[in-house]
Amino acid sequence: MLPVIMAPLVALALTASSADVRPPVRHSPLGADRPADTASVVTRAEAEDCDPLRSLKPPARMPEPGGRMPSGTAMERIVERGRLIVGVDQNTYLFGYRNPTTGQLDGLDIDLVREISRALFGKPDRVQFKTVPSRRRIEVLERGEVDLVAHSMTITCERMEQVLFSSDYLDSGQRVLVPDASPAQTLADLAGQRVCTAEGTTSLTALRRARPKVRPVAVADWTDCLVRLQLGDVAAVSTTDNVLAGLRAQDPTTRITGPRFTYEPHGIAVAKGSPELVRFVNGVLARLHTSGGLRTLHERWLGGYGDFYPPAPRYLK
CATH class of the missing domain: 3.40.190.10 (Periplasmic binding protein-like II)
Structure with a gap:
């Protein structure tokens, strides 16, 4: 557990961070x-007839973890490279933060990335985390520095003009x-x-x-x-x-x-040129929804702070 800041002048050193408008009427946090x-x-x-809550439909059949990925796709390139490169935060407790006890990155976003790695490689640890500040989240995707950004990122119509988003995983x-x-x-x-x-x-x-x-x-x-x-x-x-x-x-x-x-609503961001990768990520999120794994992750990280669980995913036709 991250140490608590008690003194008023002391802060944790975490090493630097619709068309369908539905009010979240579940439990109000805190x-x-x-x-x-x-x-x-x-x-x-x-x-603009924009719906931030709809994303690309997952593939009809997901590739086997650690198996052959569809030819010519971003997933094939990632597997051939041997690691998934993801832009994350290391400054937001509960979502993406540097655990001072282990020195490792922890949080809901980090665990979701590990599930994507598991779906690609059959292992959760084939990830290169690249910590980026909030202002550079879209830039690192556009420059090709990362495959994904998982960084507590709100899905908006303006951002959808620049990047693709997964389905909503947190409200x-x-x-x-x-x-x-x-x-x-x-x-x-x-x-x-x-x-x-x-x-x-x-x-x-x-x-x-x-x-x-x-x-x-x-x-x-x-x-x-x-x-x-x-x-x-x-x-x-x-x-x-x-x-x-x-x-x-x-x-x-x-x-x-x-x-x-x-x-x-929050989504995992992907570069505009990789719609197949968004579909793959949505397949991972859909499995987590169905299996209860996403609920488990929400309870693990956010159970004491409110209900941020998203509705069932919705997809473009």
């Missing part, structure tokens, strides 16, 4: 006492983290105050659009936000509540407050 807002971070979705929404002593109950209570979030995220976009206005402070990694909050440099941190759950777990003198004011 004691939220109001229903989720139905707002979406994707304001153009209806106009969340943006909320606010404040010190226990703060009087703030919602984002509106922070009008005119400094609110920290990470560069290159939908959270920053949402803060810039917020009314009444707040003063967004953009940093490279989530632990930077936590340090600034502990130092009193910002009044709050705002991002998806799954990420906030990890920050609160590191510093229990904070609390997550207010309703969700966005709805954000």
